Amino acid sequence: MTTTNTDSNTVNNNPIQTTPIQTIGILGGGQLGMMLAESAMQLGYRCIFLEDAPNCPASLYGKVYSSQQLEDFVKKADVFTLEFENTPVETVQWLQQLSTDSDTDEDINTNKNIDNEFSKKQGMYPPPIALEIAQDRLAEKSLFNQLDIATVPFLSVSSRGGYDGKGQFVIRSNEDIAKAWAELGGAVTGQGNLTSTPAPLIAEGFINFSREVSIIAVRGQGGEVRAYDLVENHHYNGILAKTQAPAIGTSHLKQMAQTAISKLMNHLNYVGVLALELFVCKDEHGNDTLLANEIAPRVHNSGHWSIEGAVTSQFENHIRAVVGLPLGDTAIVHPSIMVNVLGEYPKLVDVLAIDGCHYHTYHKEERDNRKIAHITLMPTDTAQLKERLAELVSVLPNKVGESG
């Protein structure tokens, strides 16, 4: 049994639609949600968003429901996905339950106290387990080990209480250990933010990587996995500043990255787009190898280049997967470089005066280090890349993008 929406905001009688889905409910309403909605609209689907900031980027593309309006949001959507990885796992579990085939109507109506307006939804993608793992660094590392995916060596360090932060602390000397514990562990010294949920710390080996790369792939409802090329990422103050696609000179690592991401997606029975961040470093024989750092169970900033640079963008492929349509080709159509605009907008006229620039604003207010837009360049060769990138950086107020 399926429900379709008769809400006047939804697209009706779409002649090419092959699934009974009309409205996609997205948890989160940031720029990722906005770009997902752009792709969804192109295919004839409408998106709505669960987001507490009413003027979020996605609000230009569909109705925004606050967390107080969760029930209305759920009733109006046929299928669910997310663009924000700190979404509470319980919400995602509940949404998945609404679409579990094994539930009978009786279960839904009585045991789970869910009325007919909630039943039956077409799915929650990605599955809650992917979110749980991405929110728990120890679980993430353990999964890499379990699946034989080489990762940064780590050690679980239990703490008496727990710390609800996501802080990192680089330890360079013995004295730093006490400082790190005081800041992150909290329990021993009584400092830090203690919470009722125990969250053990983990100590990771410091990796002298030569480059940071990532791979993005999409998995469809039938289990097909299609991966994009490896891309190289450069950061500024810990924030992604620039992505180059493909990552030059990494063809010998591509298979390893694709095998790793396929294993992860198949193991999690994942549907949609997943990103895997990796370090390039040397193995014991001095050869290049990859170490997995972390996963992001959603479309990812290092995949924005694919809007112009790939046959099918990561956003369109995620929507295709979520609604059960065939996946699109992930091949690169043109080498690209994506630069994030952080904090302050450049003059549009200056950006567009550079040949081959694609500008994407997120309609956000300026704020220090905030991602407010991105620009993709599509140079024909390395010489042109250097020239165009230098031109672009020169018109960006904080010159982000020149590193690396």
Ligand code: AMP
């Ligand atoms: P993460 O929150 O894991 O994405 O880490 C943010 C950044 O910190 C990464 O992009 C790396 O530049 C750096 N980093 C994280 N873990 C390590 C590590 N084990 N060794 C060296 N650098 C790291």
